[in-house]
Amino acid sequence: MKINDYKWIEENKWLDVVLKEAYRQLDEKRELCMKLRMENIEIQRQLWEEIGSISIESNLDQLVDFMSFIDIIKRQKRTYSFIKKIEKKYERIVESPYFGRFDFIEDGNNNPEKYYIGIANLINNNCDILVYDWRAPVSSIFYDYEIGEGAYNCPEGIIKGKVILKRQYKISNGKLEYMFDSNLKIDDEILQEVLGRSCDNRMKTIVTSIQREQNKIIRNEEYKYLIVQGPAGSGKTSIALHRVAYLLYKHRNKVSPENIIIFSPNRIFNDYISDVLPQLGEDNMIQTTFKEYMHKALDCELKKEDYYDMMEYILTSKDEPCYQKRIQNIKFKSSIEFANMLKKYAAYVAEGEKDFNDIYFSNKLIISSDELKELYYNDYSRLSLKNRLDKIRRRIMFLLKPHVEEKIKEISGKLADDNSGMDEEEIMKKAKSSIRDELKDVHSEIDRMTKFEIVEIYKHFIEKMELFLVNKTSEKIIDEVKIFTMENLKAGQLYYEDQIPMLYLKISLGELPKTSDIKYVIIDEAQDYTPLQYEILYQLFKHANITMLGDLNQAINPYMNVGDYNNISHLFPKDSTCIMNLTKSYRSTMEIAKFTRKILKNESSDEFIERPGDEPLILGFSQEEEINKRIIEDVEKYKNKGYKSIGIITRTKKEANDVYSRLKNKIFVKTIIDENEEFKNDVVIIPSYLAKGLEFDVVIIYNAGDGNYNCEEERLLFYTACTRALHILCVYYLKNSQHSHVQKFEHHILEKFLEKPKMAG
Numbered sequence: 001m002k003i004n005d006y007k008w009i010e011e012n013k014w015l016d017v018v019l020k021e022a023y024r025q026l027d028e029k030r031e032l033c034m035k036l037r038m039e040n041i042e043i044q045r046q047l048w049e050e051i052g053s054i055s056i057e058s059n060l061d062q063l064v065d066f067m068s069f070i071d072i073i074k075r076q077k078r079t080y081s082f083i084k085k086i087e088k089k090y091e092r093i094v095e096s097p098y099f100g101r102f103d104f105i106e107d108g109n110n111n112p113e114k115y116y117i118g119i120a121n122l123i124n125n126n127c128d129i130l131v132y133d134w135r136a137p138v139s140s141i142f143y144d145y146e147i148g149e150g151a152y153n154c155p156e157g158i159i160k161g162k163v164i165l166k167r168q169y170k171i172s173n174g175k176l177e178y179m180f181d182s183n184l185k186i187d188d189e190i191l192q193e194v195l196g197r198s199c200d201n202r203m204k205t206i207v208t209s210i211q212r213e214q215n216k217i218i219r220n221e222e223y224k225y226l227i228v229q230g231p232a233g234s235g236k237t238s239i240a241l242h243r244v245a246y247l248l249y250k251h252r253n254k255v256s257p258e259n260i261i262i263f264s265p266n267r268i269f270n271d272y273i274s275d276v277l278p279q280l281g282e283d284n285m286i287q288t289t290f291k292e293y294m295h296k297a298l299d300c301e302l303k304k305e306d307y308y309d310m311m312e313y314i315l316t317s318k319d320e321p322c323y324q325k326r327i328q329n330i331k332f333k334s335s336i337e338f339a340n341m342l343k344k345y346a347a348y349v350a351e352g353e354k355d356f357n358d359i360y361f362s363n364k365l366i367i368s369s370d371e372l373k374e375l376y377y378n379d380y381s382r383l384s385l386k387n388r389l390d391k392i393r394r395r396i397m398f399l400l401k402p403h404v405e406e407k408i409k410e411i412s413g414k415l416a417d418d419n420s421g422m423d424e425e426e427i428m429k430k431a432k433s434s435i436r437d438e439l440k441d442v443h444s445e446i447d448r449m450t451k452f453e454i455v456e457i458y459k460h461f462i463e464k465m466e467l468f469l470v471n472k473t474s475e476k477i478i479d480e481v482k483i484f485t486m487e488n489l490k491a492g493q494l495y496y497e498d499q500i501p502m503l504y505l506k507i508s509l510g511e512l513p514k515t516s517d518i519k520y521v522i523i524d525e526a527q528d529y530t531p532l533q534y535e536i537l538y539q540l541f542k543h544a545n546i547t548m549l550g551d552l553n554q555a556i557n558p559y560m561n562v563g564d565y566n567n568i569s570h571l572f573p574k575d576s577t578c579i580m581n582l583t584k585s586y587r588s589t590m591e592i593a594k595f596t597r598k599i600l601k602n603e604s605s606d607e608f609i610e611r612p613g614d615e616p617l618i619l620g621f622s623q624e625e626e627i628n629k630r631i632i633e634d635v636e637k638y639k640n641k642g643y644k645s646i647g648i649i650t651r652t653k654k655e656a657n658d659v660y661s662r663l664k665n666k667i668f669v670k671t672i673i674d675e676n677e678e679f680k681n682d683v684v685i686i687p688s689y690l691a692k693g694l695e696f697d698v699v700i701i702y703n704a705g706d707g708n709y710n711c712e713e714e715r716l717l718f719y720t721a722c723t724r725a726l727h728i729l730c731v732y733y734l735k736n737s738q739h740s741h742v743q744k745f746e747h748h749i750l751e752k753f754l755e756k757p758k759m760a761g
């Protein structure tokens with residue numbers, strides 16, 4: 001529908017009204033900030049004049065006065081930062097107060113109501129709502145309905161009615177740039193405009209163009225556990241972050257950012273997504289990675305391998321003598337069979353026989369083995385193993401203490417009677433030292449009975465593994481796994497695949513860390529967690545709502561992943577769990593999307609956004625030097641075309657370092673090879689497994705030649721790397737024969753996965 005001049009004038013008039021109110025409120029906040037600043041300066045001046053400096057010689061009154069000044073300053077600071085945050089929100093509002101409108105006639109009502117939707121509510125002094133926050137219940141209509149019947153859910157129940165107009169706006173710097181009416185869903189113009197842009201450093205909000213299927217997930221509160229499966233670029237991470245913003249808005253009196261935790265693949269990714277919530281006027285939630293959490297919890301002396309070092313090993317060490325043993329170890333430790341064995345073992349340790357002895361001190365019985373058994377098997381039986389043992393230890397110590405004191409008293413009395421010439425202090429020292437050896441023996445017996453040493457427990461499990469076997473088919477490999485694991489543990493090495501079971505044992509037998517403050521857990525890249533990791537997360541966050549978002553086709557680690565969501569369905573009760581599917585990809589152009597779909601083994605019916613672009617460029621080179629030369633030209637070419645981010649994706653970290661050393665003096669380029677590095681999205685060289693979750697305007701796959709991505713296990717890694725591209729995808733490869741032809745190779749790249757998959761090992 002064409003917007004005529006009258007409508008354009010009307011809309012501009014309304015924008016003026018809204019902006020006037022927004023500026024009034026912004027000025028109010030600015031004045032308040034200024035006032036708070038002045039008050040702060042005044043209080044600091046008073047502090048200086050009335051107290052001046054303070055030192056240890058200052059008297060108590062001075063200290064008390066000083067502390068009350070400090071309290072006032074702290075309070076002022078808190079209020080100031082609160083108001084400053086609101087001021088920032090209004091600054092964003094005056095830039096672009098709303099992006100959408102719909103007119104709605106509620107059933108039983110004759111008059112249509114206009115609803116303008118923006119990033120935040122704007123309410124004037126008469127309590128008229130000029131703009132509705134996109135998260136308000138009624139705003140849902142904007143995302144869910146076209147012209148015609150519509151409804152929304154609110155605390156009063158379902159409100160039904162008719163949508164008679166839907167309009168979208170582009171307002172920048174407070175000016176209406178364009179607007180259009182749409183009978184259709186939010187698609188086409190705004191979406192195309194958003195997706196066609198060049199991407200810079202950080203992820204952006206998608207509030208103006210959230211799609212219906214995405215909105216359903218963002219606002220879902222029906223189910224405690226949500227599993228979201230969606231293809232590459234379908235908006236899973238965006239949804240996760242908008243869901244957090246929604247929850248913070250909806251439950252603002254009960255939920256704050258500290259009550260929400262997001263598990264993401266690495267720190268780079270955390271950095272990459274860290275702008276979205278602030279853009280929406282919210283503070284970031286707790287961001288962590290499973291590894292970070294695990295390494296903190298496993299505070300043992302063993303050298304803990306990093307997840308990405310394991311990935312690098314899997315990809316680069318195929319020729320090493322122990323490679324197959326290690327892979328076998330990873331596969332087995334990530335299997336459901338192994339998880340079941342661990343569960344059986346945990347139950348066995350918790351319920352099994354415990355070897356208790358009588359405790360004597362100075363020939364007196366402190367506590368008998370029967371009494372200890374009574375405590376362990378009856379009185380404390382409901383507690384976890386660690387808590388039971390801790391309590392028993394405390395009980396023995398409590399009973400032992402008066403006996404020790406009495407003995408010391410007895411010996412020191414004797415020493416004093418002996419008239420040895422020693423003073424009281426010396427007598428005491430001597431008395432204590434005379435019982436030291438006996439006490440040491442008692443303590444070591446108490447230690448033996450009550451110690452909770454997770455490494456020892458894990459070793460014990462490995463040594464006895466065969467007793468807990470569920471499936472006899474694993475019998476053959478169990479000895480090899482056992483020897484391999486024990487050798488590494490003895491050498492002080494804790495492989496990543498051993499850390500997860502160790503953490504599981506620690507959590508199920510030990511003390512569960514306090515996580516009751518966490519009300520919502522978000523797990524992004526959910527495909528990369530093993531069933532055992534889900535057991536851990538489930539136990540840790542039993543009271544929380546958990547949203548898991550992933551793509552089974554992007555399992556970058558062929559041996560360590562969820563496999564299928566059925567593998568974890570037993571954890572989550574059916575009636576409180578929902579699996580939701582996203583079916584459309586937004587990131588890449590049609591041509592790139594079509595190409596990447598072909599890499600997958602299974603035909604997919606998922607759709608992609610109709611955004612035309614260049615065909616992916618697949619080029620063979622006979623020497624690596626030529627690839628480097630080509631990349632130097634590409635970087636210049638694509639930068640001149642206005643693309644801001646270029647990702648040169650190598651298969652491994654080793655390759656990334658090699659490429660960097662060849663390019664660093666020729667173009668401005670950075671490497672991201674460590675997950676703790678800051679994400680600067682200009683021209684970067686990055687290993688495939690670290691690029692997951694990220695996106696670039698231009699992706700150059702450094703070398704997809706025969707040596708790289710050449711086995712079935714690397715198909716999904718290759719797919720994940722290629723799907724990082726928004727606008728341009730170049731796949732370069734070293735060709736083995738001079739006669740290779742570009743077209744042939746394109747065929748070959750795809751065929752190598754489709755026709756003759758080679759299985760590693």
Ligand SMILES: Nc1ncnc2c1ncn2[C@@H]1O[C@H](COP(=O)(O)OP(=O)(O)OP(=O)(O)O)[C@@H](O)[C@H]1O
Binds near residue numbers: 205214238551554693
């Ligand atoms: N409704 C939308 N409107 C505009 N852009 C969108 C929308 N949904 C997704 N996008 C864009 O598509 C791209 C991919 O989104 P996102 O990274 O959230 O997808 P993903 O499913 O997590 O991807 P992957 O699994 O491949 O890492 C981003 O640039 C995002 O801004």
